[in-house]
Amino acid sequence: MEEKAVSSVRYEHGGDEFVFVELSEAMTLEAMFKGMAITNKLKEKNLPGIIDVCPGNASYMIRVDPEVLHPNDLIVVLKELEHSVTDYKSLPIASRLVDVPVLFEDPWTHEALMRFRNNHQDPEATDLEYSAKVNGYQTGEELIKAITTYPFLVSMIGFVPGLPFSFQLTSQEKQIEVPKYVRPRTFTPERAFGFGGAFAVIYPVDGAGGYQLYGRAPAPILDVEQELADFKDSMVFPRQGDILRYRNVTREEYDAVREEVKNGTFQYRMKEMSFTPGEVMADPLAFADKVMGRLYND
Amino acid sequence: MIKVRKPGLQTTVQDNGRNGYYELGMPPSGAMDKYSFHSANLLVGNDENAAVLEATYIGPELEFQEDLLIAITGGELQPKINGNPVDLWQAVSVKEGDILTFDFIKQGARIYIAFSGGIEVPEKMGSKSTYTLCGIGGLEGRALKEGDVLHTGEMKISDVKIGASIPEELRPTFSKHNEIRVVMGLCSYRLTEESKERFLSIDWTVTPDANRVGYRFKGEALDFIPREQPFGAGGNPSNVTDLGYPIGSIQVPAGIEPIALLHDAVTGGGYATVATIISSDLNKMGQIKSNEKVRFVSVTLDEAIQARKEVGEKIEKIKEILK
Structure with missing residues (x-):
C-alpha cells in the first residue's frame, strides 16, 4: 500500500478573524525559517482582506477581515505556500x-x-x-x-x-x-x-x-x-x-x-x-x- | 473644548483601534464594545470610527465650554445634564457651561460618549486609541484625570437632528448570565476530552481581574493531556512553544483559571490557547462585569462570520434611520 506523506502542520481558526498555523510543536530552526519564508511570500501577495501577518517562533498567525477574505480560502493559499517553499533554505535573509x-x-x-x-x-x-x-x-x-x-x-x-x-x-x-x-x-x-x-x-x-x-x-x-x-x-x-x-x-x-x-x-x-x-x-x-x-x- | 471635572474610572480616548501592527507586538486597543462605539458616533453625525470616550463602571464629570451635539451609548449608566436625566442612545444638544454627570451603573460595564466632530488627539500608528501599557495614543497615553481638557476635531460628516435616537430593538440588552460564542481550536488538542466538554458546559464567573487587557474567570480546574513537553515550551503541561495569541483567545495557565485576551492584551506567549471569542461577541464581552456569569458556546466558523455580518447589517440600519 502506498503511504501518503501527511503534513504535521496544523491549520486552526482563531475565531472568525485569525488563522493560526503551527509548523512544529517544538522550537526548531527549520520551523522558524519555514514560517518566515511563508509569511514573507504571503506579504508579497498583498491579498485584500489581510490585516496582520505575524510570524512566530515555530508557528505563525494571520488576521483577516473575514468578509473580504474567508479564512478557509486563506488556508488554501497558506497550504500552497507551505508546499512551495521547499527552497526556503536558500532564500537570503x-x-x-x-x-x-x-x-x-x-x-x-x-x-x-x-x-x-x-x-x-x-x-x-x-x-x-x-x-x-x-x-x-x-x-x-x-x-x-x-x-x-x-x-x-x-x-x-x-x-x-x-x-x-x-x-x-x-x-x-x-x-x-x-x-x-x-x-x-x-x-x-x-x-x-x-x-x-x-x-x-x-x-x-x-x-x-x-x-x-x-x-x-x-x-x-x-x-x-x-x-x-x-x-x-x-x-x-x-x-x-x-x-x-x-x-x-x-x-x-x-x-x-x-x-x-x-x-x-x-x-x-x-x-x-x-x-x-x-x-x-x-x-x-x-x-x-x-x-x-x-x-x-x- | 470640554473640561474634565472628574475622570471617572479608567476613562480613555478610544477609536476603532490601531490595526495592522500586531506583528510588532502592538495590540489594537480601540473600543471594547464596537457596536455601541459606532452607534455613538453615528448619533452625532461623525464618521463611525471617530475617537470617543470609553468609561468603565463610573462615568466622568464633564463641563462643556462650547455648544455641542453629544451621544452616550453602551451600558445602562444614567446620564444627567445639569442634574436632569437625559436619554442614552440619543443625540443630545449641550450648551456652553452645561455639566454632564452620571449615576451608578445598572447594567453593562462600559459607556461611550461621542462628541460631534470627534475627540482630537494626535494619532499614533494611525489611531487615536489609548494604550496605557506603553503610554501611547489618547491623552498622553493615559486615562483621563481631573483638569484635563479635550478638544473636538473634524470628524463630523453629516447632520443629525437633535433628539434623534436608536430604536429599542437595535440597542443591546444586558444580563447577569451571558452566552459568549467561541470557535474551539488553536491548541485545544492539549485539553482532555472531558475538560473540553466542561469548558463548554459550566457557568464561569468573571473575577475582579477583568479589564481592557483581558477577563479572568473562576469555575473549575481543567486538565491538559500529560506529555513529554516539546523542546522550547517550558515545563507545565499548559505551556507551548511561545506563539501568537488571537484577540479574544482563551488560555488556561496551569489549568487553573481561563483568561480571555481582549483589545489591550499581550499578542503572544507560552500558554496553550483553547478557543477564541468570535468578533461579534467581543462587544458583549466588553459589557460584562465582575461576578457576572459566562457560558461559552461553541459555534462553527461560518456561524461566526454570519454573526459578524448581522452586526454590520444593524450598523447599516442605524445609518439608514439617522439619515
Whole structure:
C-alpha cells in the first residue's frame, strides 16, 4: 500500500478573524525559517482582506477581515505556500547583527525576583542559580558565560510591543532551556533580561511576566517617542531574523550607556549581514563564530 | 473644548483601534464594545470610527465650554445634564457651561460618549486609541484625570437632528448570565476530552481581574493531556512553544483559571490557547462585569462570520434611520 506523506502542520481558526498555523510543536530552526519564508511570500501577495501577518517562533498567525477574505480560502493559499517553499533554505535573509549590553545580576531585577519568590519553583535560589542548576551548570557565572558566548536569532516579536523572543545559535545539546515561573509575576522592570523555555527576551516595558530574570539591559528596545537614531523608522527596534549578541557588561558601562540613552546619543553597535537558513542549519556553531567575527572584528 | 471635572474610572480616548501592527507586538486597543462605539458616533453625525470616550463602571464629570451635539451609548449608566436625566442612545444638544454627570451603573460595564466632530488627539500608528501599557495614543497615553481638557476635531460628516435616537430593538440588552460564542481550536488538542466538554458546559464567573487587557474567570480546574513537553515550551503541561495569541483567545495557565485576551492584551506567549471569542461577541464581552456569569458556546466558523455580518447589517440600519 502506498503511504501518503501527511503534513504535521496544523491549520486552526482563531475565531472568525485569525488563522493560526503551527509548523512544529517544538522550537526548531527549520520551523522558524519555514514560517518566515511563508509569511514573507504571503506579504508579497498583498491579498485584500489581510490585516496582520505575524510570524512566530515555530508557528505563525494571520488576521483577516473575514468578509473580504474567508479564512478557509486563506488556508488554501497558506497550504500552497507551505508546499512551495521547499527552497526556503536558500532564500537570503537581510539581517542585522547587534551588540546588546546586559548587566547581569543587577539590583533592579534582583529586587523584583526576590519579591516573587513564592511564585517560583525554587524560592531558596535566585532565578540565575536555579536556571544554572537545571541546565547542569555549577554556578550562575557559568550560565552567564554560556548565554554570552554565542549570539541569538530573533525568532518572534510579541507579547508586548518590541519584545524579541530570541533563540541561541548553538548546538542542540548546548541549548539552554528553563521553565517559566509557576505563577507569573505581576511586575517585571523595563529592560529586564529574561529566559523562558528556549528563549531569551528583553522586556520592553514594566509589566507582568513569567520568564526567569537574570539581568537588565541599559539600552531600550522600544522607544515610543522615537528619539534615538535606531528608532527613527519604528518605535520597535528588533525584527525577526536579527541576530543579537547579549554582552556581559560592568555596572560602569551600564551607567555610561544609560547616560548616552538619556542624552539621546546612544546607538547600537550593529552590522548588516545577509545569510541563508541553510547556512545556519548546516552548522549553527560555525555560523555563530562568523557572526561574532563580523560584528566585532570586520 | 470640554473640561474634565472628574475622570471617572479608567476613562480613555478610544477609536476603532490601531490595526495592522500586531506583528510588532502592538495590540489594537480601540473600543471594547464596537457596536455601541459606532452607534455613538453615528448619533452625532461623525464618521463611525471617530475617537470617543470609553468609561468603565463610573462615568466622568464633564463641563462643556462650547455648544455641542453629544451621544452616550453602551451600558445602562444614567446620564444627567445639569442634574436632569437625559436619554442614552440619543443625540443630545449641550450648551456652553452645561455639566454632564452620571449615576451608578445598572447594567453593562462600559459607556461611550461621542462628541460631534470627534475627540482630537494626535494619532499614533494611525489611531487615536489609548494604550496605557506603553503610554501611547489618547491623552498622553493615559486615562483621563481631573483638569484635563479635550478638544473636538473634524470628524463630523453629516447632520443629525437633535433628539434623534436608536430604536429599542437595535440597542443591546444586558444580563447577569451571558452566552459568549467561541470557535474551539488553536491548541485545544492539549485539553482532555472531558475538560473540553466542561469548558463548554459550566457557568464561569468573571473575577475582579477583568479589564481592557483581558477577563479572568473562576469555575473549575481543567486538565491538559500529560506529555513529554516539546523542546522550547517550558515545563507545565499548559505551556507551548511561545506563539501568537488571537484577540479574544482563551488560555488556561496551569489549568487553573481561563483568561480571555481582549483589545489591550499581550499578542503572544507560552500558554496553550483553547478557543477564541468570535468578533461579534467581543462587544458583549466588553459589557460584562465582575461576578457576572459566562457560558461559552461553541459555534462553527461560518456561524461566526454570519454573526459578524448581522452586526454590520444593524450598523447599516442605524445609518439608514439617522439619515
